[in-house]
Amino acid sequence: MSFSSRLSPRRRSLAASGTAVVLAVTLAACGSSKDSGSMPGMDHGSKPSASASSAGMDHDHGSMPGMDHGDMGDGLADAKDGYKLTSTAAELPAGKEAAYTFRIAGPDGKPVTGFAEEQTKRMHFYAIRSDLTGFQHLHPAMAADGTWTADLAALEPGTWRTYASFTPDSGPGKGKDFVLSRTVTVPGDAQQTPLPKATDTVEADGYTVTLKGMAMVGMAHPMTVSISKEGKPVTDLQPYLGTYAHLTAFHEGDQTFAHLHPETEAKGDNGGPDLAFRAMLPKAGNWRLFLQFRTGGKLHTAALTLSVG
Template sequence: MSQRFRTPRRALAAAAATAALTLTLAACGSGSDSGKGHDSGMAGMDHSASPSPSGSSDGMAAMPGMGTASTGNGLAAAKDGYKMTSTATTLPAGRAADYRFAITGPDGRQVTGFAVDQTKRMHFYAIRSDLSGFQHLHPTMAADGTWTAPLASLQPGTWRLYASFTPDGDAGKGKGKDFVLSRTVKVPGMAMTSSLPKASGTATVDGYTLTVKGAPMAGMAHQLTATVTKDGKPVTDLQPYLDTYAHLTAFHQGDQAFAHLHPETKVDGDHGGPSLTFHAEFARSGNWRLFLQFQTAGKLHTAALTLRVG
């Protein structure tokens, strides 16, 4: 029982790809609810770490992804008169910390009206420059429009922080449009950079095995299908999470361009699985790091996947 699931923040490419894709995935670590107010506590997903004096600098945006729909590629702090602002340029290493920010509108004032998308008015993501340490949070907003995101412990390096939202109320001409804006912060200390895991067709997390099939190409809409099993048996008890059976976020290796994908499968109580079909659009070719979140028995699981887009 499937239907087309609206993807408010999907990537819309400016150019079609010319080469075929080999879809490959690699598992890395697992995620669960960790820390108060957090949806994922994958703050230190190490791959094959090696010492480096620092993470990538803000120059990582020097290779922007192709233009997308109203969300953009998530690499800019401002778009269409809306701006993500913050006084924080650094965050402490090795401990939880709050990140405060605001969204200003075309009139320069802090926006306080936001539409609900997937049960939340703001989705917030943190990723280190080597695509490790993923966190997905839902910050709280004060009356003046100041948001507070309670980040779990961050490892040294450069981090990009994304705010995904839809203006509402009298916010201006951006009302009803989906935006993804981002800023970077430095976390001081000796960074241990991680290499992206090698490709594989399956991923495991918390005893679950995910098998992904599909052949996406940059700039074109394609279908991805993820099948969830446990101990070799199909999983059919996925619970709704943010009004869907799985939340899928992707970041491009090299520039950290953002893509937000959703399953097309209709939610029908605690009966999701074993197969989930995704409408996928990626702005550019290359390696993308995917983070697929799903829930069973009240526990959130996060699988990390490496996807090669042709």
């Protein structure tokens, strides 16, 4: 499989600087509220919940190959360079769907309403519990006053972190990528799930996903994801987000966010079995990776733990 980069000069400069997460990847991270690759109620087992690939939650939206978000930071702050993620929601109910509303305030204190499309969406929203379970990845809708509404699937009790990933299309932050986050509490008896041990193979919906290669802090290394089913290579991967796979990573302990972007566009329903990428993660430790891919019109999600030294 060959790859072609579409990095702009500005993004090439950011990638070269090595700030935060520098990624040149065949994989991406995006979903949508009604057409998402979310994983409602996902635990740390090797198999995702059935709802992860339910109908109505896996529509395409194209990608922007070669994107690099090297200067977006670690995603753990609610404000950066004058932009701030605000929400009145400090608590959400347990065990049922909930609407999370928020705004992005600009340096002038006013709600931002102009956003550039990143992978055809103006806002990418994520939610994950402190033990890295329950991963959801949505594309919320924005009202005219700049209020975004993310329709979350049922949440388990505990502390959750919500992330907003966006790029202003005007003002001092025009063209700059941001990932801001806040925490929200879901009341109840929170049962923490230990993070599974690092592994290079995981099962999801009858598919075997194998990760080959080594990741090291501060160094870009080639890696390959191979997908098979019943011992046979999968060659019918369908385009998803403009590529053949989708990857989001969160760091154990502090929930540092890594948004991995594709280098190439997918063309035709004949992707796979091998998806090559290069990744450089900003810190050592365990990372929980959420890989999504589509076959037969169905979205599949596999989660595995990657140890980075």
